[in-house]
Amino acid sequence: MKLLIYAGKEKFVVSGNDKDCHTIEGCDIRETVESAYNEIEAYDFLEVSRDEDPLASLLARLRKGGKLKIQGIDALKASDSLVSGQIECRAFSEIVVSNSFRANKVNDIIRDIESKGYAIEFAGISGLHYIIEVTKKW
Secondary structure (H helix, E strand, O other): OEEEEEOOOOOOOOOOOOOOEEEEEOOOOOOOOOOOEEEEEEEOHHHHOOOOOHHHHHHHOEEEEEEEEEEEEEHHHHHHHHHOOOOOHHHHHHHHHOOOOOOEOHHHHHHHHHHOOOEEEEEEEEOOEEEEEEEOOO
């Protein structure tokens, strides 16, 4: 089963009508089942979730061999863009501050994932967005 979480403003297009796909708009994942999902895609979840450890909440829902893909705004890249004049203050506030509970840096997220015993399959930044993919080996 696949879990899609659209916590931010953007909702990405998913092809087809997959009966085995559970979609959540927002950041309340309390009704999802731990260790139940083969695949989780979470967009802006780490930034807007009020959970004390939102990453641990996502990882707990993966089953063995499951894949987690998270995407959000890298606060360091956004700050660099503000300082260099690539984006204005209003755009910076809209991107980083609006509806967010916390700011993240991709390196901090990677460190947190690795400290929990998971291996990173892919991590990168495209524009201001980070993308991290993790596989649960055990």
